[in-house]
Amino acid sequence: MSDDMELVRGSGNVFRDLGLADADREQLRALLAAEIIGVLDARKLTVRAAEAETGFAASDFSRIRRANLGRFTIDRLMTILSRLGQQVEFTLNVHPRSILTREAELRA
Numbered sequence: 001m002s003d004d005m006e007l008v009r010g011s012g013n014v015f016r017d018l019g020l021a022d023a024d025r026e027q028l029r030a031l032l033a034a035e036i037i038g039v040l041d042a043r044k045l046t047v048r049a050a051e052a053e054t055g056f057a058a059s060d061f062s063r064i065r066r067a068n069l070g071r072f073t074i075d076r077l078m079t080i081l082s083r084l085g086q087q088v089e090f091t092l093n094v095h096p097r098s099i100l101t102r103e104a105e106l107r108a
Contacts, residue, residue, distance in 0.1 A: 025074070032077035032088075033064045039084045040065075054083035 015030075016023035040050055040061065047061040060080075063071065078088050 026069075028074055029069050029072060029077060030067070032074065032081065033067065033069055033072070035086070035088075036061075036064050036077065036080055036084065039081070039086060043084075050084070054080055056080055056083070 010017050013023055013027045015026040020026060039045075040047075045053070047058040047065075050056070050061045051058040060072075063069070064077075064080075069077075081088055
């Protein structure tokens with residue numbers, strides 16, 4: 001067996017680790033989508049039942065389940081959660097990025 005493997009600790013944001021330009025936004029959308037999926041699963045809602053309850057198309061819930069989030073804004077995902085009877089609360093921390101992080105984002 002070879003010992004050539006290197007362990008790299010992630011930042012907690014896979015999108016940032018992949019060098020995507022809008023990593024923080026993508027992470028938030030993914031977290032909101034995961035919460036929606038969690039509510040659907042916990043309540044055993046089909047996409048049709050979720051459509052009836054929220055007014056959002058069944059195809060929207062199918063896209064969320066497939067993590068196809070390109071059509072969803074943060075606001076839209078929060079509205080879906082609200083219509084599913086959920087209250088969304090955020091804790092916001094803002095701090096300067098490191099120079100290396102900013103340089104990597106500029107290259108992306």
